[in-house]
Amino acid sequence: MHDHSGHAHHHGDDHGGDARRIAWALALTVGFMGAEVVAGFVSGSLTLLADAGHMLTDAAALGMALTAMRVSTRPSDKRRSFGYHRLPVLAALVNGLALFAIVGWIAFEAAQRFLAPVPVLAGPMLIVAVLGLLSNIAAFAILRSGSRDDLNMRGAAAHVVGDLLGSIAAIAAALVILATGWTPIDPLLSVLVALLVLRSAWAVIRRAAHILLEGTPEGFDAGQIRDAVAVAHPDVHDVHHxxxxxxTPERSLATLHVRVRGDASPGPVLRAVTRMLGDRFGLHHATVQIETENCPEGADCAEPSGTPLRPA
Structure with missing residues (x-):
């Protein structure tokens, strides 16, 4: 006997609000990116160009996040019984990997600038960097007000944080160049920003990969769940698998086998187990297979030890 316990999911409104936030952040990013690219080439600032590079990939990342969020609301079909809920997680992984590529490009360009310094027009660089900082703060504030558990939002926010740090570094570099004329500060600070971005990117990649590899969600312990199910109803004899x-980061699933005593009625056990899983662990979508003490022929019902949780 199986039970696919479910509940009504109310993520549609949350996703709709988050999608609007990402759309606004995308508009701000694209609107300022062109000006920063032009200013970076005119002033000769690698930090500005690095920040513009961030913005270019951010536009792609935010667009990908927005698309993934909208597609994820599609209903399940014959080929994808769980629907498209994993698409935002995949988008977050791609965004994190894209940040790694950007960091590599910045590091290469910085090395070139150290070997062959170029003149930097600090005045235009400072003006554009300040405007970029204001734009990035606005975009980050928009994304920050969204769901903090949504990995797709976190991936998008990580990109914007990279831009924000890049603008701060560009302001600092411009001020140093204006005061001292020391242009190596520009590639130096661009590398520092790249390392900070790398840290955020790694956090997003690690969590997205954990979800895609079907890892146990944070805060869950299979052993604790097994022990709790064992005492959910007096007729539970053994719990395994x-x-x-x-x-998604907001939706955890579970499957388990529950063996009951030979003369037990499966219905009450099933209801007790599913209710306990939802109330205590928040597992509102659990597939519970009820088995009798006499294991079906050819089935692997026992734990490796073959020892029941309680004596019969």
Whole structure:
């Protein structure tokens, strides 16, 4: 006997609000990116060009995040029984990997600038950097007000944080050049920003990969779930094959086998187990297979030890 316990999901409104936030951040990013590219070439500032490079990939990342968020609301079909909920997680992974590529490009360009310094027009660089900082602060504030558990939003915000740090570094570099004329500060600060961005990118990649590899969600322990199910109803004799994973960061799923005593009625056990999983662990979508003490022929019902959780 199986039970696919579910509940009504109310993520549509949240996703709709988050999608609007990403759209606004995308508009701000694209609107300022062109000016920063031009200013970077005119002033000769690698920090500005690095920040413009961030903005270019941010525009792509935000566009990907927006598309993924909208597509994820599509209903399930014959080929994808869980629908498209994983698409935002995949988009977050791609965005994190894109940040790694940007960091590599910045490091290469910085090395070239150290070997062959170029003149930098600090005045235009400072003006554009200040305007860029204001734009990035506005974009970050918009994204920050969204869901903090949504990995796709976190990936998009990581890109914008990289831009924000890049603008701060560009302002600092411009001020140093105006005061001292020391142009190596520009590539030096661009590398510092790249390292900070790398840290955020790695956090997003690691969590997205964990979800895509069906890792156990944070805060869940299969052993604790097994022990809790064992005492959920007096007729539970053994619990095994407990698996917990995430469909998305906000939605965890579980499957488990529960063996009951031979004369037990499966219905009350099933209801007790599913209710406990939802109330105690927040597992509102659990597939519970009820088995009798007499294991079906050819089935692997026992734990490796073959020892029941309680004596019969």
């Amino acid at each position: 407990v698996h917990v994973w995430s469909l």
